[in-house]
Amino acid sequence: MRIWPIFKKEMRLYFTSPIAYVVAAIFALIAGYFFSSIFAYFTLASMQSMMNPAMARELNVTDSVMRPLFSNISVILLLLMPLVTMRLIAEERRSGTIELLLTYPVRDGAVLAGKYLAALALYALMLALTFLYPGIVVAFARLEWGPVLTGYLGLFLMGATFIAVGLFASSLTENQIVASITTFGVLLLLWTIGWSAEYVGGAWGKLLQHLSILEHNDNFAKGVLDTKDVVYYANFIVLALFLALRSLEARRWKG
Amino acid sequence: MIEVKSLTKNYGTITAIRDVSFSVAPGEIVGFLGPNGAGKSTTMRILACFMPASSGTARIAGRDVFRESLEVRKRIGYCPENVPLYSDLRVAPYLDFVAEVKGLGRTERRRQVAEVMERCLITEVQHRLIGRLSKGYRQRVGLAQAILGDPEVLILDEPTIGLDPKQITEIRSLIRSLAGRHTVILSTHILPEVSVVCDGVVIINKGSIVAQGPIDTLVDQFFPTARVEVEIAAPPAAVLERMRTIAGVVAVQGLAVTDGGGKYLVESARGRDVRREIFELAAQQRWGLLELKRVGTTLEEVFIRIVAGEQVAEEPSA
Numbered sequence: 001m002r003i004w005p006i007f008k009k010e011m012r013l014y015f016t017s018p019i020a021y022v023v024a025a026i027f028a029l030i031a032g033y034f035f036s037s038i039f040a041y042f043t044l045a046s047m048q049s050m051m052n053p054a055m056a057r058e059l060n061v062t063d064s065v066m067r068p069l070f071s072n073i074s075v076i077l078l079l080l081m082p083l084v085t086m087r088l089i090a091e092e093r094r095s096g097t098i099e100l101l102l103t104y105p106v107r108d109g110a111v112l113a114g115k116y117l118a119a120l121a122l123y124a125l126m127l128a129l130t131f132l133y134p135g136i137v138v139a140f141a142r143l144e145w146g147p148v149l150t151g152y153l154g155l156f157l158m159g160a161t162f163i164a165v166g167l168f169a170s171s172l173t174e175n176q177i178v179a180s181i182t183t184f185g186v187l188l189l190l191w192t193i194g195w196s197a198e199y200v201g202g203a204w205g206k207l208l209q210h211l212s213i214l215e216h217n218d219n220f221a222k223g224v225l226d227t228k229d230v231v232y233y234a235n236f237i238v239l240a241l242f243l244a245l246r247s248l249e250a251r252r253w254k255g
Numbered sequence: 256m257i258e259v260k261s262l263t264k265n266y267g268t269i270t271a272i273r274d275v276s277f278s279v280a281p282g283e284i285v286g287f288l289g290p291n292g293a294g295k296s297t298t299m300r301i302l303a304c305f306m307p308a309s310s311g312t313a314r315i316a317g318r319d320v321f322r323e324s325l326e327v328r329k330r331i332g333y334c335p336e337n338v339p340l341y342s343d344l345r346v347a348p349y350l351d352f353v354a355e356v357k358g359l360g361r362t363e364r365r366r367q368v369a370e371v372m373e374r375c376l377i378t379e380v381q382h383r384l385i386g387r388l389s390k391g392y393r394q395r396v397g398l399a400q401a402i403l404g405d406p407e408v409l410i411l412d413e414p415t416i417g418l419d420p421k422q423i424t425e426i427r428s429l430i431r432s433l434a435g436r437h438t439v440i441l442s443t444h445i446l447p448e449v450s451v452v453c454d455g456v457v458i459i460n461k462g463s464i465v466a467q468g469p470i471d472t473l474v475d476q477f478f479p480t481a482r483v484e485v486e487i488a489a490p491p492a493a494v495l496e497r498m499r500t501i502a503g504v505v506a507v508q509g510l511a512v513t514d515g516g517g518k519y520l521v522e523s524a525r526g527r528d529v530r531r532e533i534f535e536l537a538a539q540q541r542w543g544l545l546e547l548k549r550v551g552t553t554l555e556e557v558f559i560r561i562v563a564g565e566q567v568a569e570e571p572s573a
Contacts, residue, residue, distance in 0.1 A: 005355035009344070012352075016384075017343040096339030100400070103303045104356045105329040251306050252324075 002106045006114025007121075010088075014122055023084055023122070027076060028129045034072040035133045038065055061141040062148065062223075069133060070151045070221045077159055078191060082183035084122060085166025086176040088115045089248070093174035108248045112167070116241060119163045127155060147223030154220020157233040158213060162187055164240035171247040187213070256281040256408060256438040257302065262311035264297050271297040272462045274311070279455075281407075282435045286449035287442040289459040290562060295442040296336055298459070299412045302440070303333040315408055329358070332401030332437075336412040338393050342386025346377060346396055349385060350403060357404035367403055375399040375429065391422040398429065402437075409433060411441040415448060427452050446555040456554070458561055465561050470554055477557045480505055480522040482550040485533055488516035488543035495519070497536060503527040516543070520550070 014020040042064050049055040092098035101111060134148050162183070169182040194212030197205040209215055216229040257279040264271045272294035279285045289295050301308045302315065304324040313320045315327045341349060347368065354364040372378045375395040380388060385396060394414065401409055414430065415423045430452055433439055443449060449456050450470060457467040466473055487494050491512045498507045503523045510518040523529045530547055537544040 002356055002358065005352055008355075009341075009352045012348060013341060013343050016345070095342070096335065096337065097341055098339075099300070099303075099305050099335045100333065100339060103305050103328055103331070103333045104353070105325055105358060106356050107325065253307070 003110045003114045003117065006106065006111055007118050010115050010118030011121065014118065019084075019087075020122055020125075023080060024126050024129060027080055027126050030076050031069075031073055031130050031133075034076075035065075035069055035130075035136075038068050038072075039133075039137070061137055062144045065137055066134065066143070066148055066151060067221045069130075070155060071217075073130065073155060074158060074217055077155070077162060078184070078187055081123070081159060081162035082166055082169075082180040082187070085119055085163050085183060086170055086180035088119060088167050089170040089244075090173050090176045090179045094176070102248075102251075109245060112171075112241065112245055112248060116163060116167055119167070120160055123159045123163060124156070127152065127159070144223070147221070150220045150223050150225050153225070154217050154229070157220075157230065158217050161213070161233050161236045161240070164237040164244075168240045168244040168247065171244045256283075256316060257440060258314045259298070259302070260312050262298065262301060262308045262313055264294075264301060264306075265309045270462055272459070275459065275462075275464050276311075277457045277464060277467050279438055279440055281438050283455060284430065284434050284439040284441070284453045286453035286456045287440055287459065288446070288449055288456055288558065289442075289444065291444060293459045294462040295459060296412055299333075299410050299440070299442060300335075303331060303335075303410050304328050305333075330406050331408045331410055332404065332406040333410045334397040334401040334412060334414060336416070336442075338397035340385045340393060340396060340400075343384065345382055345384055346388070347372070347381040349396070350399060353400045354403050359404060367405075371399045371402050374402070374432075376425065390417045391419065394418060394422070394426065395429075398426065402433070405436075407438060409437045409439045409441075411439065413443060414441055415443065415445065423448075446553070446558055450554045458558060460562050466557075473557050474552045474554070475525070477560050478552045479525055481525050481527060482552070483521045483523070483530055483533065484510070484518065484546070484548050484550050485521060485544070486516070486518045486546035487537060488545055489537075489540070490514065491517050493540075494542065497540065498533065501529055501532045501536065503529055503532075516545075518546075 042059075042061065045055075045064070046059055049059055089098070092101060102108065134143060137143050165186055166179070166183040169186070170176075170179040172182070173179050190211060190213045192212075192214070194209045194215045197209040197212070199205075200208060210232070216232045219226055219229050257277075259278065260276050262275040263273050275294070275298060277285075287295050287298070300306050302313055302320060304320050304327055307321050316330050318326045318330075320327050344352070350368045350371065351364060354368055359367060369378075372381055375398055377392060377395050377399060380392055385393065388396065394417070398411070398414060401411065411430070415426050418426060427448065430439065430441065434454070441452070453470070455467070455469050456473060458465050458473075466476070468476075485498075491509060491514070494517075495507055495509065498504060498519065498521060501523075504521055505524060506522045508520045508522075510520055512518070521529060521533065528549075530549070533547060534544060536542075
């Protein structure tokens with residue numbers, strides 16, 4: 001499997017064009033803004049709690065800073081990841097380079113894997129930029145590392161799922177805007193599908209709740225590492241990548 | 256090296272190519288010729304394993320392009336029409352990527368990329384972004400990526416389209432230099448190109464093959480006569496009548512005839528040169544012989560005769 005050259009090429013494309021820098025910079029900017037306002041609010045709250053011991057007992061830096069930060073970052077991802085993944089295959093279709101790429105002696109699966117891993121690597125890099133924030137927190141307060149680590153794992157898995165969905169959407173069209181809107185629509189639906197669980201109720205309600213991305217991400221942020229959540233994301237990634245592979249192979253079907 | 260048997264491709268209800276069969280011997284350069292939309296690119300895409308045929312088979316180096324696609328792709332270099340390349344990559348890293356995808360090791364890669372850039376005359380642009388290159392350089396980068404890995408078969412779709420005359424000559428001599436080492440199939444609608452570059456030719460029109468073989472054979476087949484163009488200042492009626500009596504002359508045709516004289520096309524059996532007889536006739540009749548020359552047959556005329564002949568043949572039924 002010649003995944004490595006494809007991976008390198010995709011990384012090169014991300015970094016010789018401004019895409020990677022712009023995405024990472026905007027992501028860091030918004031995440032930083034969220035962090036600083038959450039942190040400032042927490043500082044204010046802890047000042048007030050000096051007068052109110054009952055409130056102080058409730059206060060916990062992990063719960064009050066890191067958890068909201070993670071949930072805010074996941075919203076940024078919902079908006080940003082479709083833009084990172086939209087070009088992966090759609091642009092190759094539009095520019096015709098896919099014709100060359102797929103006639104090299106490399107399997108469709110390797111092409112897909114290389115592209116997926118490249119987007120994942122870019123995302124991991126973006127996520128690494130936010131390590132700064134727990135670093136700042138730990139300079140002033142005692143941080144429980146467990147929930148922070150599971151929180152990051154949750155974000156990583158969620159991002160990995162977003163990328164897989166985005167890659168599939170990108171494989172369906174030669175139009176990047178169509179790819180990104182499709183990705184965003186699917187992700188937003190999966191995000192909010194749990195909300196209707198309340199009034200649907202019963203087995204269907206449970207199913208909807210299980211499908212919800214938000215539901216699974218919440219556990220990680222709380223510091224709960226449940227195989228059910230990991231399996232949820234893994235299933236999603238495998239399904240989306242499988243569909244992307246089929247859509248890439250579709251041109252080989254006899255017409 | 257390339258064997259194509261009754262290949263057919265339908266796009267929905269449209270038939271792009273119908274029952275196409277031809278073969279190319281190892282080391283040969285074959286021109287794939289046809290008007291725009293004749294099905295050249297479709298055939299090449301099937302050969303390059305980009306898409307399957309609806310029916311029929313194609314084998315390259317003895318392997319089926321559909322069932323043993325990966326094996327075939329290891330043995331071909333393909334350059335599609337319009338040369339799709341990554342605008343955001345620089346030339347040298349791009350070629351390095353291609354070499355790596357084709358499975359070359361690190362040192363071999365470095366050597367071959369340098370060699371190929373040298374051969375295609377793109378060494379001086381190796382650090383430029385592909386998107387900023389001129390059409391001629393892009394075309395050469397496209398050719399360079401096809402040659403990388405030294406594939407047995409090269410499939411080149413319109414390799415000289417959109418180039419200036421100097422670049423065309425350069426690319427042609429480059430392709431010419433590939434003969435023997437690679438088997439090349441190249442498509443074009445520029446006819447002189449085929450005569451200059453190719454050993455054999457396959458002519459396709461409206462999705463079907465209408466003629467194929469070495470260029471000389473095709474010329475003989477479609478123009479079985481030798482032709483002489485002559486300009487004579489004398490009354491046309493007499494000239495026509497007299498010239499038709501020359502032994503070996505098959506037909507005489509007036510090209511631009513006025514009362515005072517005119518140009519005529521004299522066709523005779525192949526291998527029979529009637530120029531001397533025409534001269535002697537003119538001298539004897541005291542006609543003013545203004546011009547007398549042999550007309551060679553170009554592939555262009557063959558092509559036009561074939562393609563036009565097809566259209567004429569089709570009209571009654573339509």
